[in-house]
Amino acid sequence: MRLRRALAALAAASGVAAAAAIAGHAVAADGERTAQANYILRCAGCHGMAGAGVPHAGIPDFHGLVGVFAGDEEGRTYLFNVPGVVGSSLSDAEKAAVMNLIMKRWAGESLPADFAAFTAEEVTARRAVPVESIVDFRRAIVDRLSAEGIVTAEYPWP
Numbered sequence: 001m002r003l004r005r006a007l008a009a010l011a012a013a014s015g016v017a018a019a020a021a022i023a024g025h026a027v028a029a030d031g032e033r034t035a036q037a038n039y040i041l042r043c044a045g046c047h048g049m050a051g052a053g054v055p056h057a058g059i060p061d062f063h064g065l066v067g068v069f070a071g072d073e074e075g076r077t078y079l080f081n082v083p084g085v086v087g088s089s090l091s092d093a094e095k096a097a098v099m100n101l102i103m104k105r106w107a108g109e110s111l112p113a114d115f116a117a118f119t120a121e122e123v124t125a126r127r128a129v130p131v132e133s134i135v136d137f138r139r140a141i142v143d144r145l146s147a148e149g150i151v152t153a154e155y156p157w158p
Ligand code: HEC
Pocket: 039, 042, 043, 044, 045, 046, 047, 058, 059, 060, 061, 066, 079, 082, 083, 084, 085, 088, 090, 098, 099, 102, 134, 135, 138, 152, 153, 157
C-alpha cells in the first residue's frame, strides 16, 4: 500500500515535471516567434526578409558577416546604437531577442564560437554609451578589425 502511494506520488511528480518542460518549450518558441515578428515589422523593411540588405544603398548584408560585431567589445555597443535599432521602439529585451535571432539566422561562421547571447541588461548598458556618429564609430571598428584581416559587410557611407 505504501509502495503504491509512493508510486502514485512519483507519477504525479513526473507529470508535473513533464508539463513544466512542455510549458518551458512553449515559452521559448513564443520568444522566438515574437523576435521574428519584430524583425518583420521593424527591420525587414530595410534589411529584407532574408537579411541580405541593399549593400549598394548602404544597408549591409548580414550573411556570414554581422557576427563579427558580436565578437568585438565596441562592435557589441555599435549593434545597439545603429539608428534602425535605436528608433525601433522595441524594449531592451525585444532588441536583445531580435539581435540574437539575426545572429542565429545569418551570422554563420562570422559568429564567434563563444558567442554570448545578448540580454536586456546588456542592451541597456550599451545604449547608455554615447556614440556621436554611427558612421565614424563603425569605420573605426572596421579599420581596427580589417588590420587583423577580419572582413565586415560592404558599407558605402562617406
Ligand atoms: C530605415 C532603414 C533601417 C531599418 C528600419 C533598420 N535598419 Fe539596421 N541598418 C540600416 C543601415 C543604413 C545600417 C548601416 C549602419 C548605419 O550607417 O546606420 C544598418 C545596420 C544594422 C546592423 C549592423 C550591420 C553592419 O554590418 O554594420 C544591424 C545588426 C542592424 N542594422 C540591425 C537592425 C535591426 C535589428 C533592425 C530592426 C529592429 C534594423 N536594423 C532596422 C538601416 C535600417
